Every structure is written in C-alpha cells, then in structure tokens.
Amino acid sequence: MPPVIRFEDVVKRFGDTTVLSDLNFDVAPGERVTLIGPSGSGKTTILRLVMTLEHLTEGYIWIDGKPLTHDRRDGNRVQLKQKEVAETRKQIGMVFQHFNLFPNMSVIDNVTEAPVHVLGRGKEEARERALALLDQVGLKDRADEHPSRLSGGQKQRVAIARALAMDPKILLLDEVTSALDPELVGDVLGVLRDVAESTDISMLIVTHEMQFARDVSHKVMMFDGGQILEQGAPADILSNPSHDRTRKFLDSVL
Amino acid sequence: MTDNLEALRDALPRLGEGVAITLQLTLGGALVAFIVSVVFGLLSISPAGPLRWVSTVVVEFFRGTSLVVQLFWLYYVMPLFGVSMDAVLTGVIALGLNYGAYGAEIVRGSINAVDKGQWEGATALNMSPLTRMRRIIWPQAWVLMLSGYNNLLVMLIKGTAVALFIGLQDLGYQIDELRVDTATIFAYGIGLLLYYLIALAASTGLRALEKRARRRLGLSAGSVHASAGAAL
Numbered sequence: 330m331p332p333v334i335r336f337e338d339v340v341k342r343f344g345d346t347t348v349l350s351d352l353n354f355d356v357a358p359g360e361r362v363t364l365i366g367p368s369g370s371g372k373t374t375i376l377r378l379v380m381t382l383e384h385l386t387e388g389y390i391w392i393d394g395k396p397l398t399h400d401r402r403d404g405n406r407v408q409l410k411q412k413e414v415a416e417t418r419k420q421i422g423m424v425f426q427h428f429n430l431f432p433n434m435s436v437i438d439n440v441t442e443a444p445v446h447v448l449g450r451g452k453e454e455a456r457e458r459a460l461a462l463l464d465q466v467g468l469k470d471r472a473d474e475h476p477s478r479l480s481g482g483q484k485q486r487v488a489i490a491r492a493l494a495m496d497p498k499i500l501l502l503d504e505v506t507s508a509l510d511p512e513l514v515g516d517v518l519g520v521l522r523d524v525a526e527s528t529d530i531s532m533l534i535v536t537h538e539m540q541f542a543r544d545v546s547h548k549v550m551m552f553d554g555g556q557i558l559e560q561g562a563p564a565d566i567l568s569n570p571s572h573d574r575t576r577k578f579l580d581s582v583l
Numbered sequence: 584m585t586d587n588l589e590a591l592r593d594a595l596p597r598l599g600e601g602v603a604i605t606l607q608l609t610l611g612g613a614l615v616a617f618i619v620s621v622v623f624g625l626l627s628i629s630p631a632g633p634l635r636w637v638s639t640v641v642v643e644f645f646r647g648t649s650l651v652v653q654l655f656w657l658y659y660v661m662p663l664f665g666v667s668m669d670a671v672l673t674g675v676i677a678l679g680l681n682y683g684a685y686g687a688e689i690v691r692g693s694i695n696a697v698d699k700g701q702w703e704g705a706t707a708l709n710m711s712p713l714t715r716m717r718r719i720i721w722p723q724a725w726v727l728m729l730s731g732y733n734n735l736l737v738m739l740i741k742g743t744a745v746a747l748f749i750g751l752q753d754l755g756y757q758i759d760e761l762r763v764d765t766a767t768i769f770a771y772g773i774g775l776l777l778y779y780l781i782a783l784a785a786s787t788g789l790r791a792l793e794k795r796a797r798r799r800l801g802l803s804a805g806s807v808h809a810s811a812g813a814a815l
C-alpha cells in the first residue's frame with residue numbers, strides 16, 4: 330500500500346522567506362503522527378499545504394499515491410486543475426484552532442452542509458448521520474441551536490463532527506485546543522481519543538498537549554526551522570529525546 | 584400662508600405625479616444598481632485577471648464620470664446611433680449604472696470582510712468556489728452589504744433629481760413649479776419634506792432587512808461592524 334501522505338522534496342516559500350526546504354516524509358495508512366516544535370517551525374504550514382490552503386512552491390504531495398496539487402508528467406512538474414484537486418481533497422478534513430463554524434446556519438446544518446451540497450447526499454440521510462455524530466461528540470441536544478450559543482469547547486466538538494461527516498481518510502488537527510479555556514480542553518481531547526480508537530483515519534496532529542500526543546500517536550516528529558530534527562515513537566521522543574533542542578522544547582511546554 | 588396652502592392643494596395632483604416619477608426612478612434605478620453592483624462586485628474578485636480588469640474599467644468609468652453627462656449621453660447621443668429610450672427608462676439605466684458602480688465596491692468590500700477562516704473552513708469541506716460563495720460567504724457578506732446599500736439608496740433617491748435634465752416632470756420639477764404660486768421657502772420646504780419621507784421609508788425598510796439578517800447570524804441587532812464569523 331502506498332503511504333496515505335507523502336511529502337517529496339517539498340519547498341514552501343512566502344515571498345523571500347523559505348519556510349520548508351526539501352522536506353520529505355511519509356504517513357502510513359491509519360498512522361497518527363504528531364508534529365511538535367517551537368512556534369514558527371512550519372507545523373501549520375505543513376497541514377495547510379495538505380489541505381490545499383497554501384500554494385506548494387516546489388515538490389510534490391502524494392495522497393494515497395495520487396498527486397494532490399502538482400503531478401510529474403514526462404519529467405515536468407504540472408499543476409492540476411481545480412476539479413482534479415477536489416477529487417483528491419475530498420478525502421482530507423481539517424479542524425482549526427478557531428473552529429471556523431459557519432454562523433449563517435444552525436449547528437446541525439453546519440454538519441450536513443457539505444455532505445448535502447458537496448457529496449450530494451440526501452437531506453434525510455445526512456441529517457441522521459449528523460445526529461449520530463453530534464451524539465458521539467455529546468451535543469445531540471444542541472443540534473438546532475445557533476453556533477454562537479455554544480462554548481468554545483462545544484464549538485470545537487461540532488467542528489470535529491462536521492469534519493467527520495465527510496468520511497475523511499485523513500484528518501488534520503492544528504492546535505485544536507489552544508484557543509480553549511483550560512477546563513474545556515479535556516472534553517475535546519476526549520472526543521478525539523474516541524475518534525482515534527474507533528476509526529482508522531490517518532491523522533496529522535499539531536498540539537502542545539504532550540500526554541494526548543503520547544496516548545494517541547504512533548509517531549512524533551520534532552520540527553525545527555522547517556526541518557525534521559528527529560522522529561520516532563512517542564515514548565522515545567517525548568521521554569528520551571536525542572537532541573538538546575527537543576529537550577529544551579519539551580521543557581518549555583511542560 | 585392661506586395662499587400657500589391653497590396653491591399646495593391645487594398642486595397636489597401634479598405633486599402626486601411627480602412623486603410617482605421619482606419613485607419609478609428610485610425603484611427601477613435601485614434594482615438596476617443592485618444587479619450591476621453584484622455582477623461587477625463578483626467580477627472584481629474573480630480569479631481570472633481579464634474579468635477583474637473589465638470590472639475595474641467599468642466601475643472606474645461610471646464612478647469617475649458625472650451622472651448628468653452619462654444621462655445626456657444615454658438620452659441625446661445614443662439616439663444618433665439608433666438607440667432611443669423612453670425618458671424614465673433612460674433615467675433608470677443611468678442611475679443604475681452610476682450607483683451600481685459604487686455598489687460594486689460595497690459588494691467587493693463586504694465579501695473581502697468575511698473572516699478568512701470561513702473561506703478556509705469551506706475549502707476544508709471540499710466546497711467548490713461557487714458553492715463556497717453561494718452557501719457560506721455571500722450570506723455573511725450580505726449582512727455587511729446592507730448598511731452600505733442603505734447609504735447608497737438614500738444617495739440614489741437624492742440623485743433622481745437629475746431627471747430634470749432630460750425633461751422628466753419628477754418631484755423636483757413639480758416643486759419648482761409650485762414655487763411659481765407660493766413663497767419660495769414654502770415650496771422648497773415641501774420639497775425637503777417629501778424627499779426626506781421617501782428616503783426615510785427606504786432606509787427604514789433596509790434597516791429592517793439588516794436587523795433580520797444580523798439576527799440570523801447570531802449577531803446582536805446593533806450596527807457594530809463585527810466581522811461576521813470571526814469568533815465561530
């Protein structure tokens with residue numbers, strides 16, 4: 330089986346600033362990988378590249394062996410059309426630090442919107458699935474409310490249900506608890522642990538919650554200046570890092 | 584004063600006709616301006632360079648040249664090319680193009696003011712650009728647009744008085760006629776009042792729409808311009 334995500338010689342520049350230079354890594358099907366590293370080391374950029382929210386400057390990203398935004402054809406790098414990108418992107422979902430729920434619709438409509446209007450599922454079918462997902466995240470009784478009436482932790486759980494409603498193969502989580510009051514973090518992480526245990530969705534996780542990273546991820550990658558400083562099993566990297574920088578970083582977040 | 588009132592009573596039917604013309608120009612002009620503003624506002628944020636360019640040129644042209652001159656062109660010059668229109672229709676089109684050009688800026692600005700996270704959230708759900716605009720961005724931009732449209736509509740109502748230049752007997756014209764039989768201050772006072780009432784009615788209607796739209800987004804009914812969606 331091909332890796333579910335492959336970064337091949339990925340370069341990302343913003344103007345004159347090179348954020349990622351010749352980055353290579355693979356994520357195996359069903360694998361959950363946590364990215365750690367100091368602020369500005371490029372973690373968010375990696376997730377945003379996979380979600381096609383940033384333009385890939387050079388290199389290739391392969392999803393399930395297929396090109397995401399750029400393909401190699403006859404030795405040339407060619408940019409794919411919107412339609413082709415969408416075909417691959419439908420397997421990818423993302424949860425954001427600031428939720429990004431749609432304020433122009435109710436909680437349940439947030440969850441059914443894309444299944445109905447992107448995947449073309451029936452309204453009833455989408456609604457049943459959405460209710461089951463809202464139940465899974467503990468918010469079934471809030472289905473018909475407006476999202477502005479929910480707490481941050483509840484909003485984030487709706488955002489998780491919304492992403493899951495698209496049946497993604499890959500889920501990208503970018504500091505999903507960083508904007509929450511400390512007492513709300515636990516519920517959101519609980520929901521994510523549950524998703525990790527009950528599905529084989531591959532995940533790229535950026536988090537400062539080291540216990541969570543240790544529990545749910547198969548692999549931890551430590552980034553520094555857009556490069557992988559070291560990677561390995563969470564127990565190894567988080568308990569016995571071989572680099573000073575990793576140790577310093579871990580001390581700073583604990 | 585009794586003379587003034589008597590003259591006003593005699594002039595009422597004509598004033599009524601004037602109000603009718605002004606309302607036709609207002610409603611027709613507003614409708615055309617709305618369509619023009621949406622079309623060119625959307626073109627101005629199109630990913631295709633040539634479309635953006637066309638929009639910029641058209642918007643700048645109609646904003647940068649005088650409404651009166653545009654009206655003259657439509658009414659007196661176009662017939663030389665075999666295109667002649669009824670005066671009210673000419674007024675409606677001129678007002679629609681001119682105020683629509685300003686409206687395009689309102690549409691563009693409102694769409695750009697929708698929180699970036701909303702665009703990204705929609706993309707992460709694999710929405711096509713069209714679905715994203717129609718289902719997510721436009722409904723949120725709409726709330727922001729309404730207050731801009733409110734100002735623009737009031738300006739358009741005042742702008743309908745240019746109809747005088749192509750011989751239309753609108754409210755402005757009839758007020759001027761009234762002046763012949765009454766004190767100048769009286770006639771123009773009536774004029775101020777009638778234009779104000781029309782503007783007030785239009786403005787109240789749009790404000791009600793805006794309130795309803797804000798409530799739908801879960802925003803308070805006040806007119807604080809919180810960027811929609813920022814905290815969701």
Ligand SMILES: Nc1ncnc2c1ncn2[C@@H]1O[C@H](COP(=O)(O)OP(=O)(O)O)[C@@H](O)[C@H]1O
Pocket residue numbers: 343346348366367368369370371372373374375
């Ligand atoms: N849109 C952007 N324009 C310019 N520079 C950016 C942009 N986004 C990110 N960067 C830069 O890229 C680097 C990596 O950022 P980011 O991926 O957000 O890091 P992290 O998530 O690890 O904190 C930072 O130096 C940041 O300033």
Ligand SMILES: [Mg+2]
Pocket residue numbers: 372373374504
């Ligand atoms: Mg980040």
